[in-house]
Amino acid sequence: MTKDITETGVTRRGLLRGLTATAAATVAAGAAALPSSAIKAWDMHTGVLVIGSGAAGVSAAIEARMAGANVLLIESLSQFGGSSAMSGGVVYAGGGTALQRALKVEDSVEQMYRFISLVGGVHPPLDKIQLYCEGSVEHFDWLLAQGIPYTDKLTLAKGLPMGDESLYFSGTEQAWPARELAVPAPRGHVPGIDGMNGGRRLMQALLSQARALGVKLQGRVRAQRLVTESDGRIAGVIVTLDGEERAIAVRRGVVLACGGFIHNRAMLRRYAPQLYDCSVPWGNADDHGDGINMGIGVGAAALRMNEGFAIAPIYPPEYVLSGILVNASGQRFISEESYHGVLGDAIAYHQQGRAWLITDRDSSFTFHQDNFLPVAEANTIGDIAAQLAFPRGALQHTVAYYNLHAANGEDPMFRKSRAYLRPLQGPPYTAWDLSTAQAFFPAHTFGGLHTTVDGEVLNSFDDTIPGLYAAGRNTAGIPTAPYIASGLSVGDCTFFGRRAGRAAAVGVAA
Incomplete structure (x- = not known):
């Protein structure tokens, strides 16, 4: 008998066991x-x-x-349900949707269009983006009419809401350079139910x-x-x-x-x-x-x-964003607060699939997680660099430069927000493997x-x-690479499917 999707939750690792058992065609x-x-x-x-x-x-x-x-x-x-049933169910919508208005969120079609067209990949499909943004308010009304439940609740936390909040910043809107290209607004519309359901x-x-x-x-x-x-x-x-x-x-x-x-x-x-x-x-x-x-x-x-999309979901927790991401040369290459689709794209497409998150005692994961494994731990940055076989002095120079400016609330290279900006100081220091082959690194085709x-x-x-x-x-x-916000794929599916x-x-x- 053919079945619909169920209410039963599933862990990420449990889901993967089923997926990887499928033979490649x-x-x-x-x-x-x-x-x-x-x-x-x-x-x-x-x-x-x-x-x-x-x-x-x-x-x-x-x-x-x-x-x-x-x-x-x-x-x-x-x-029934396809990949959409496995997703968070987020639809990227804006321009003043019913939910945005109920929560007194200011947004416009123009700013939504600027974000999608300017922040993503080169040569985006502008005709589709324009139509999508102009029709976003009506499209969300259509979703409501289909019986999809949304709550008049907003969260400002990064990452997919695990409670029943239905509106959040689902992408890289608040990170540099996006925040200078378009006025940020929460546009991630997600069904108001607990968990990743x-x-x-x-x-x-x-x-x-x-x-x-x-x-x-x-x-x-x-x-x-x-x-x-x-x-x-x-x-x-x-x-x-x-x-x-x-x-x-x-x-x-x-x-x-x-x-x-x-x-x-x-x-x-x-x-x-x-x-x-x-x-x-x-x-x-x-x-x-x-x-x-x-x-x-x-x-x-x-x-x-x-x-x-290539996803490096290093947050939540948000405090790890006070660490720094470095490549095989021991250099930073992106603002750590970027949406995890932007982070993953930078690693997979521009760093040969290799990167590490360097944390100190205050930015290290405080709970067990197996998405990213620790591959080096030491009391000095120099020892971390040696364990990872980075070029001599490279990581030390990166951390010294970062700390010098972070102490003054500045990040000249990638303009990380002050909420996550502070010097790395205080052992133990830990390097977490964010390589595409070793870390939990989901990918999907566009x-x-x-x-x-x-x-x-x-x-x-x-x-x-x-x-x-x-x-x-x-x-x-x-959706293009880099994937700049959760909800652009399901939003695209529903809008253009209609x-x-x-x-x-x-x-x-x-």
């Missing part, structure tokens, strides 16, 4: 398109077919059904709404290849059900929403080797890139396949199919592929 041999002339008889018919049951797919299904289409949603696994709760609400509207959901159905007409229009999909191939005819459109490729080791090695080296492939067990490969199989263009703002899949000439739509991590959407569903419902013919 290679690029699907069946990704190449099949001509409709090869289909002797269709086994099923639907108006809109959505492939994938995460936030993007279910949002697309809801909107397609609301637009009057008959909708079938298929999921390859026995459990926001993703489950968000998906429960969306799935419940989809069923109530009459969307047909079917699990244990794996999409294999797209079927095309002679003019290139998508006519249907070949799937595997109960061990047999079935042909599903689609009258209006197919929405690819079956996730990224973090569990496809061959694709990772080819496209995103920095993510390949990260210790924790974070995502649904079936994130093998099937939707991306099916799209490529009918001529779709793929963008930013090297990008993704590369995917090239689409319009309405989810229409494009080829390399920017022409649409009729009848084919995509959303979420099947696409190259708003648009793809509406566009697919219009389709070719009813």
